[in-house]
Amino acid sequence: MVAARGLTKRFGDFVAVDGIDFEVAPGESFGLLGPNGAGKSTTMRMVGAVSARSGGDLTVLGLDPDDHGPRIRAQLGVVPQEDNLDGELTARGNLVTYGRYFGIPRSVCAQRATELLEFAQLSERADAKVDELSGGMKRRLTIARALVNEPRLLMLDEPTTGLDPQARHILWDRLFRLKEQGTTLVVTTHFMDEAEQLCERLVVVDHGQIMAEGSPAELIRRYSSREVAELRFGTDRNEAAARVLAEVGDRLEILPDRVLVYASDGEAILEQVAARGLRPTTSLVRRSSLEDVFLRLTGRSLIE
Amino acid sequence: MSTTTLPDGAAPEAPVRRLGAWYVAEYRLRAMKAYGWTIVVGGLGSPLLYLLGLGMGLATFIDTPVASGPHGPVDYVVFVAPALLVTAAISVATEEFTYVIMEGFRWRKLFWGVNATPVEPSQLAGGIVIAVLVRMLFTTVAYAVLALAFGALGHPWTVLVLPFVGILGGLAFGLPLMAYSAGLTEDKGQFAIVQRFIFTPMFLFSGTFYPLSTLPGWLHWIGWVSPLWHATQLGRVISYGESEPGWLIAVHVVVLVGLIVGGWLAVRRRFTRRLRA
Ligand SMILES: Nc1ncnc2c1ncn2[C@@H]1O[C@H](COP(=O)(O)OP(=O)(O)O)[C@@H](O)[C@H]1O
Numbered sequence: 331m332v333a334a335r336g337l338t339k340r341f342g343d344f345v346a347v348d349g350i351d352f353e354v355a356p357g358e359s360f361g362l363l364g365p366n367g368a369g370k371s372t373t374m375r376m377v378g379a380v381s382a383r384s385g386g387d388l389t390v391l392g393l394d395p396d397d398h399g400p401r402i403r404a405q406l407g408v409v410p411q412e413d414n415l416d417g418e419l420t421a422r423g424n425l426v427t428y429g430r431y432f433g434i435p436r437s438v439c440a441q442r443a444t445e446l447l448e449f450a451q452l453s454e455r456a457d458a459k460v461d462e463l464s465g466g467m468k469r470r471l472t473i474a475r476a477l478v479n480e481p482r483l484l485m486l487d488e489p490t491t492g493l494d495p496q497a498r499h500i501l502w503d504r505l506f507r508l509k510e511q512g513t514t515l516v517v518t519t520h521f522m523d524e525a526e527q528l529c530e531r532l533v534v535v536d537h538g539q540i541m542a543e544g545s546p547a548e549l550i551r552r553y554s555s556r557e558v559a560e561l562r563f564g565t566d567r568n569e570a571a572a573r574v575l576a577e578v579g580d581r582l583e584i585l586p587d588r589v590l591v592y593a594s595d596g597e598a599i600l601e602q603v604a605a606r607g608l609r610p611t612t613s614l615v616r617r618s619s620l621e622d623v624f625l626r627l628t629g630r631s632l633i634e
Numbered sequence: 635m636s637t638t639t640l641p642d643g644a645a646p647e648a649p650v651r652r653l654g655a656w657y658v659a660e661y662r663l664r665a666m667k668a669y670g671w672t673i674v675v676g677g678l679g680s681p682l683l684y685l686l687g688l689g690m691g692l693a694t695f696i697d698t699p700v701a702s703g704p705h706g707p708v709d710y711v712v713f714v715a716p717a718l719l720v721t722a723a724i725s726v727a728t729e730e731f732t733y734v735i736m737e738g739f740r741w742r743k744l745f746w747g748v749n750a751t752p753v754e755p756s757q758l759a760g761g762i763v764i765a766v767l768v769r770m771l772f773t774t775v776a777y778a779v780l781a782l783a784f785g786a787l788g789h790p791w792t793v794l795v796l797p798f799v800g801i802l803g804g805l806a807f808g809l810p811l812m813a814y815s816a817g818l819t820e821d822k823g824q825f826a827i828v829q830r831f832i833f834t835p836m837f838l839f840s841g842t843f844y845p846l847s848t849l850p851g852w853l854h855w856i857g858w859v860s861p862l863w864h865a866t867q868l869g870r871v872i873s874y875g876e877s878e879p880g881w882l883i884a885v886h887v888v889v890l891v892g893l894i895v896g897g898w899l900a901v902r903r904r905f906t907r908r909l910r911a
């Protein structure tokens with residue numbers, strides 16, 4: 331569906347996307363995970379055929395976006411990072427209006443709008459002005475709008491940023507539904523839980539470059555241990571405690587507010603910590619996540 | 635055409651390639667319904683007020699004729715009617731090519747939504763212009779018909795031509811303004827400045843209410859750079875046969891067409907640059 335090789339985007343001297351390679355297969359849900367400014371949105375805009383690349387090769391649905399922009403966009407669904415719904419139209423009005431830009435007859439748009447509002451669980455608010463909808467509803471409506479042209483590829487740029495946990499889960503549920511129906515998804519996110527939930531395969535990006543690629547489970551296996559013990563000793567005592575713990579576990583990460591000890595058995599680590607006479611103010615054992623992968627790869631956390 | 639190289643199932647974008655601008659125009663015209671009332675009241679009310687006020691009121695104080703056609707002096711209202719009609723078209727332009735553009739790029743980001751569809755930036759810009767043309771046509775036709783009713787046209791048949799002169803003036807002012815708006819990333823009150831320091835002086839000093847030649851020479855340049863003056867003079871030539879040398883009529887046409895073409899090229903470039911960064 332998408333093939334990028336050495337894909338590059340420069341804004342003046344600044345390199346926003348620095349020679350990335352990836353492919354997306356039909357029916358797959360593929361993710362770009364990285365912090366703010368990593369170049370995710372810029373990549374999405376190039377794939378979405380609204381921004382010309384500065385270098386490298388790119389084909390989307392078998393076509394070069396430089397030559398076939400309108401033809402590619404006719405078959406994409408795009409959920410941009412920032413909603414750009416028409417707040418003065420109703421939910422239904424937004425879907426119908428948008429469908430027209432694809433050359434879909436108004437009557438077909440109206441019929442699809444009804445189905446898509448159902449899908450987005452917005453049937454009851456179909457005739458409400460968009461300005462009156464909650465953030466989560468707007469986001470679902472944006473997804474419905476992106477489906478109005480029955481796209482072969484759906485691209486979502488940070489689909490749940492800014493939503494409360496409940497709204498996120500409703501939205502994820504809708505995206506699962508699409509995945510089950512075989513829709514190809516490309517998702518960007520800076521939430522590791524979202525990447526774990528939605529992506530079968532992902533690339534970790536930072537500063538416009540790909541740091542690693544694989545399924546969430548593979549990445550965790552490759553770059554982290556099975557479990558992590560999180561220990562808090564108080565801000566000014568983490569460093570000192572970490573020195574005592576140097577030999578414990580597979581690997582240590584010292585963050586400003588806590589020390590992370592990576593190991594296959596987290597409970598055993600807690601025992602060793604106690605055995606060395608350390609008393610963390612709080613401690614917990616959890617499974618490794620993509621957050622730990624990112625920390626390992628870049629030395630930073632995803633959300634600063 | 636490279637249709638043979640398309641992968642299976644690739645949807646044709648042909649209808650959008652041809653009709654993209656019309657889809658945008660359709661959307662804009664529907665959006666105008668939200669302020670349709672203002673359009674109708676403004677479109678009918680302002681000619682009524684001006685033609686009544688200037689034609690019946692002010693004109694009674696003017697003893698010296700300000701203009702004359704081939705058959706002698708014409709009424710004051712006949713002299714001002716073309717200028718007022720062109721001004722009405724330009725007013726539409728100042729409303730539609732400023733805030734609507736800022737809203738689309740920045741405030742409500744609607745253009746970015748359109749941008750993700752097969753519609754190209756130049757089609758988006760074209761669709762907006764088409765919708766404004768429709769609104770201008772409504773306004774200028776209403777003006778011409780009311781002017782006819784008030785006896786403010788030299789020849790009745792010019793009711794069919796003057797609306798298009800108004801549109802020429804409206805676009806000659808409007809398209810460069812649209813290009814300017816498309817380049818703005820922030821609203822720092824620029825549109826109020828355009829209104830106060832460009833539109834208003836132009837309205838007052840373009841030979842609107844008295845011939846440009848009555849002004850001191852050092853103010854004539856305002857008329858010469860003003861699409862309002864050029865379109866108004868064309869309108870006067872058409873309406874009552876104002877005696878204008880042939881070369882000057884050619885200048886009017888060239889300036890208006892030049893501003894329209896140059897403005898449109900700038901609009902296209904700015905829309906494409908901005909949406910395709
Ligand atoms: N139009 C632009 N002009 C200049 N710099 C840009 C532009 N768009 C994005 N950037 C820069 O490129 C970098 C990557 O941005 P972006 O792709 O939005 O990152 P992400 O979506 O991962 O947060 C950022 O540093 C951003 O400031």
Ligand SMILES: [Mg+2]
Binds near residue numbers: 370411
């Ligand atoms: Mg982004």
